Amino acid sequence: MANKENYSVKAEIEKALLKLLTQKEYTDITITDVVKEAKVALVSFYRNFSSIADILESIAEQTMQKFNIELSPLIDTGDERNLREFLFNCFYQISLNHEEMWALGSINSNTFSSYLSAKFEHSFPVSDSSNLTISQKYDWVAKLCLLDGIARKWIMDGLQESPEKMIDYVMPVIQML
Numbered sequence: 001m002a003n004k005e006n007y008s009v010k011a012e013i014e015k016a017l018l019k020l021l022t023q024k025e026y027t028d029i030t031i032t033d034v035v036k037e038a039k040v041a042l043v044s045f046y047r048n049f050s051s052i053a054d055i056l057e058s059i060a061e062q063t064m065q066k067f068n069i070e071l072s073p074l075i076d077t078g079d080e081r082n083l084r085e086f087l088f089n090c091f092y093q094i095s096l097n098h099e100e101m102w103a104l105g106s107i108n109s110n111t112f113s114s115y116l117s118a119k120f121e122h123s124f125p126v127s128d129s130s131n132l133t134i135s136q137k138y139d140w141v142a143k144l145c146l147l148d149g150i151a152r153k154w155i156m157d158g159l160q161e162s163p164e165k166m167i168d169y170v171m172p173v174i175q176m177l
Contacts, residue, residue: 009038009040009044009047009048010048010049010058012038012039012040013034013035013038013040013044013045013048013049013055014055014058014059014062015038016034016035016037016038017029017034017037017052017055017056017059018059019037020033020034020037026052026056029052030052031045031051031052034052034055080171080175083171083174083175084167084171087147087166087167087170087171087174088163088164088167090147090151091151091154091163091166091167092163094151094154094155094159094163095159095163135177139177142177143174143177146170146173146174146177147170147174150166150169150170154166
């Protein structure tokens with residue numbers, strides 16, 4: 001039971017930091033801010049994390065794990081059903097959380113990006129890439145950048161199209177790579 005309770009507290013602390021990141025600069029957020037937003041005791045914070053940087057590290061780790069599982073359809077576009085499902089999840093989540101995502105991206109994008117980049121480098125170490133084709137090295141990055149750019153434009157335009165229309169547009173573009 002204690003593990004379930006700790007997980008819940010940990011998740012609440014992570015959600016609290018993400019919410020605060022939409023409102024303040026990363027460097028202006030204190031542990032007190034996080035504890036108040038999460039509505040947890042200070043001791044609960046320190047049971048799960050030692051600093052705000054630890055929270056970001058945890059969030060980046062979880063994001064990387066999701067990428068490892070969920071991005072395979074984006075990398076291997078041969079499975080159209082899985083790719084469509086992945087894109088639906090992306091655009092559906094964006095439609096639900098676009099305000100927070102946009103705020104987080106505009107206020108603290110460099111901070112979170114640096115944590116996530118470190119996770120990517122650790123998960124996809126570049127050893128000897130001389131045997132790889134240029135497509136093997138860069139296609140997945142191009143697909144991610146393409147998807148990110150389209151999602152940002154969709155948000156800026158006020159999400160005028162449905163997630164399904166966005167998928168219909170993005171599918172053939174990503175499959176070209």
